[in-house]
Amino acid sequence: MELRHLRYFVAVADEGNVTAAASNRLFTSQPSLSRQLKDLEQEVGAELFVRTARGVALTPAGVAFLEQARLALGYAAGAVEAARRAARLSREAFSVGFLTGQEVDWLPRVTQLLRDDLPNIEFRVVSLQSPSLADALQRGDVDLGFLRVEPRPNVRYEVIARESLLVVMPSDHRLAGGAQVDPHDIARETFIGYSDIPHVLRGVVSNYFADQGIEIEPSHYVLDDFGTGISLVSSTRGVTLLPAYVEPLMPRSVISRPLAGVQPTIDIALGYRSDNPSSVLAKVLANITQLVGPGLARARRR
Structure with missing residues (x-):
């Protein structure tokens, strides 16, 4: 599992729509994003999204995964920032x-x-x-x-x-x-x-x-x-x-x-x-x- 998979997942969860997430936040194509999400679901071993009239909604597994995905991305960003802070003299x-x-x-x-x-x-x-x-x-x-x-x-x-x-x-x-x-x-x-x-x-x-x-x-x-x-x-x-x-x-x-x-x-x-x-x-x-x-x-x- 790569960090980009988590970023894709969080973006779609926030937007509630695969097409909107692809065009507005990730700047990729909808088919490519859908494939990435399918790969993620296969690796997790659970369905994370279900389709709705307005786009997609999180399954119970998706809700549980979202909280941890946000934390993982936060810790990764924190690691980068910690290195940057250490490199700055003032x-x-x-x-x-x-x-x-x-x-x-x-x-x-x-x-x-x-x-x-x-x-x-x-x-x-x-x-x-x-x-x-x-x-x-x-x-x-x-x-x-x-x-x-x-x-x-x-x-x-x-x-x-x-x-x-x-x-x-x-x-x-x-x-x-x-x-x-x-x-x-x-x-x-x-x-x-x-x-x-x-x-x-x-x-x-x-x-x-x-x-x-x-x-x-x-x-x-x-x-x-x-x-x-x-x-x-x-x-x-x-x-x-x-x-x-x-x-x-x-x-x-x-x-x-x-x-x-x-x-x-x-x-x-x-x-x-x-x-x-x-x-x-x-x-x-x-x-x-x-x-x-x-x-x-x-x-x-x-």
Whole structure:
């Protein structure tokens, strides 16, 4: 078994579609990718995928294999980065990554904390989806990340805030008239769910509906970013649950309301490699209280 087989498998698992994985992530042909997956299944001795109406889905064996495949790729990337770190005599750059949209709140705080260091370092900022940002942390491409808790080898997390999930809907939707939305009313609406990519959000929302005794069957799926979710709300006149930080990104045609009763929350965390020798990172970690401010929860401006 080669590492490329694991990369192919993870790409198809993430995309949920062989053709999409071949063209969008692996830049190979669909027949070639299918053969590679078949070779992998023969070596594993179990079927890892089954075909669905939208592409492919993981079998129970595939789900079990995916977790270990991610870890194996993470350890391989870590070995490469460890060698690169050992070869570098100094580190002049400091890279901060943000879950797309979070830079609005957190970048000013980081630059304020590092105001004395910025003239002397190469300060880089990137915005990525949470799983991609976790991978960048694991590889050492990013020193500090503001993201969801995405387990990766050698990556540690410090939860710094908990955001409420809000009901996002068209401004003239029937549920928009009240100050809050009863979660049971959502069951009668077109609901926009989540693909495997924003899996932390998907898990939080699934657990919330299960706790409320509500069964939801999504009619559409947010595949990549929350901008897509907002667009789907506008175009389908459906509803979805999104973190509160998306409020500044919403057009006038879309509105948000809190949920009545117990409100679900989702964590935002600082992520970093445990073996990163950066003195700038050490300064940030030593001053988390200054970065976050008093209290864990953020007060959102509405």
